[in-house]
Amino acid sequence: MxxxxxxxxxxxxxxxxxxxxxxxxxTLRPNSVIEAIRSYYEESPGCGGRSVHRYATTVSRKMMSCRKKMGELFNAEQSDEIVFTKNATHSLNQVAKGLSWNKGDVVLTTDREHNSNLVPWLQLEQEQGIDHRVVRSNQDNTFNIEAFEEACANAGKNLKMVSLSHVGNLDGVATPVKQAAKIAKDHGALVCIDGAQSTPHMKVDVQDLGIDFMAFSIHKMMGPSGMGGLWGKMELLENMRSIQSGGSTVDTSHYDSMQWSKPPARFEGGLGNYAGILGTNAAIDYISKIxxxxxxxxxxxxxxxxxxxxxxxxxxxxxxxxxxxxxxxxxxxxxxxxxxxxxxxxxxxxxxxxxxxxxxxxxxxxxxxxxxxxxxxxxxxxxxxxxxxxxxxxxxxxxxxxxx
Ligand SMILES: Cc1ncc(COP(=O)(O)O)c(C=O)c1O
CATH class of the missing domain: 3.90.1150.10 (Aspartate Aminotransferase, domain 1)
Incomplete structure (x- = not known):
């Protein structure tokens, strides 16, 4: 086929x-992705979103176009809800460590999570006293919706976050995310999806799924290594801290204060992986045609x-x-x-x-x-x-x- x-x-x-x-x-990378990376270094090796010379404006234009296409691919409400990150791990850390937690806040994951969707929550448990709970799967590793619903109910008003892999990298088993998200929302929780193993293999519509955040890996979608992404609802991103601060994360600074930039710039501190973003642009073109x-x-x-x-x-x-x-x-x-x-x-x-x-x-x-x-x-x-x-x-x- x-x-x-x-x-x-x-x-x-x-x-x-x-x-x-x-x-x-x-995944492997198609010629168009390799060519986009080559063309960055050979034809427009500039710094996106900062300088105004022609190398930089070429990169800025391609960055904008890439963000727009990624937003379209996942049916985001607006392209500024897409944040360029290093990988899905970075994206999940941004969510876990960018939100505010109280001692005893419950975060649910499953028993089949990649370390990237487990360790940040374990770290928050150690450092901030959140209550991380694991929902057991059925005997055959499929998602146990009854156990999940019960865990949501047991957590009561302390339930703050449900963070689930969309498809597990252990065995390829998919979580019925739309159904789980509805249950989690009914119990007042935010829903974060680890889409590292779903976005390369199936159509993912973040609005239809009814979720709040999704992390994904571009290097699993035929794009360059060292590239990932985070999608989040704008009203949540607007209220989320950046886990790194510096250039591009602020609109202005004084000796004693600064003003945070709006998303996505707030989360994209420092000079970016522009070759990676241009390669991503080509990868999104490629995958969007399939x-x-x-x-x-x-x-x-x-x-x-x-x-x-x-x-x-x-x-x-x-x-x-x-x-x-x-x-x-x-x-x-x-x-x-x-x-x-x-x-x-x-x-x-x-x-x-x-x-x-x-x-x-x-x-x-x-x-x-x-x-x-x-x-x-x-x-x-x-x-x-x-x-x-x-x-x-x-x-x-x-x-x-x-x-x-
Ligand atoms: C389900 C899942 N989540 C997260 C990750 C981490 O992805 P990344 O390497 O982009 O941080 C992987 C990588 O294999 C994965 O399979």
């Missing part, structure tokens, strides 16, 4: 390209192939629901007797297959289950093919049978 797109990616457009299945970590519903379908169809080969093999088990339709493009495998890193190296060296091994920054889930060996995670994207995932799964089976 997306085979024509392979030609756009230089790492795939070679003889015997490797099989890249580490897309949940970082039907993300079809991307999701394609990934599920690849996951069906992987799952059908791996599901009944002795010595391994797939994390999460066994139905691949509930795991998007992610197939995360626990190996009984073999170190996942060893297999990942072997797959790379012997079969040119790149996957991720380890705990994927979801240590808390593994620790809770007493699993100390991590998993092997294959994560597909639009440019992957059935032949590729088949080769990955068959090679894995051979390796486990030989070594297990």
């Amino acid at each position: 997306f085979s024509k797109h392979r030609a756009d990616f230089p790492t795939l457009n070679v003889d015997n390209p490797p099989i890249y299945l580490d897309n949940a970590c970082m 039907d993300l519903n079809q991307v999701h379908e394609h990934e599920v169809s690849l996951n069906r192939v992987m799952t059908s080969i791996l599901k009944d093999v002795d010595g391994m088990s797939i994390i999460g629901p066994q139905d691949p339709a509930l795991r998007g493009g992610i197939c995360s495998i626990l190996l009984d007797n073999i170190d996942a890193h060893d297999i990942a190296i072997l797959l790379d060296e012997a079969a040119d297959v790149m996957v991720r091994s380890g705990m994927h920054c979801v240590h808390s889930w593994f620790n809770d289950k007493g699993i100390n060996r991590g998993s092997l995670r294959a994560s597909a994207y639009l440019y992957n093919t059935e032949d590729e995932v088949k080769l990955f799964a068959e090679t894995l089976v051979e390796a486990v049978e030989a070594l297990g």
Whole structure:
């Protein structure tokens, strides 16, 4: 379905390209993104939003256009609700540490969060006495809406924030965010979504979801590394502190005072990653032309192939629901007797297959289950093919049978 797109990616457009299945970590980048980064350094290496010479105005114009397109992609009410950040981690930290908390304020997350949506809340618990509570998933890792509703009710008027991954990087399981957001709102909470694993793979409409904040990673959306974003409702951003202060965060300063800038400038302190923003501009153009519903379908169809080969093999088990339709493009495998890193190296060296091994920054889930060996995670994207995932799964089976 997306085979024509392979030609756009230089790492795939070679003889015997490797099989890249580490897309949940970082996707490949198309030529247009690489070209936009090159053109920044070679044609307009200026400083956006500050100087007024032609290099700078070119960058400022492209920054504005990028923000507008990102706002459109997520159906934000206005483009100034989009903040450029370093990554989703930065965005989630901005939300957690930019809002004001009282001792005993309850923040709910789930038991399958990436450290980026866990550690900032744990830090606030240690430093400011918030009450961070974890909502347990169902046995198969799907979201437990009853347990969530009960946790909201139990927190009562102390419930201040619900911060949920939209799609988990551990297993690809999606949270029914619209339903959860409605429940959280009925209990008076703000809703923050970690969209790192949803925005590259499905159409996300922040207004339709009924949420307040969303963090996302541009490097998982075919954009440059070191780029992410935060969307927030303007009235909330206007009342939020910036976690960094300095150039661009203020409209003016005196020896004894300053006046904060309006969002998004308030949150974009210091000289920006302009090459990254121009690369992001090209990535948003690229992803906006793709039907993300079809991307999701394609990934599920690849996951069906992987799952059908791996599901009944002795010595391994797939994390999460066994139905691949509930795991998007992610197939995360626990190996009984073999170190996942060893297999990942072997797959790379012997079969040119790149996957991720380890705990994927979801240590808390593994620790809770007493699993100390991590998993092997294959994560597909639009440019992957059935032949590729088949080769990955068959090679894995051979390796486990030989070594297990
Ligand atoms: C679900 C999830 N949240 C947050 C992150 C952190 O993203 P970033 O590297 O952009 O900070 C990741 C990265 O893998 C992720 O998968």
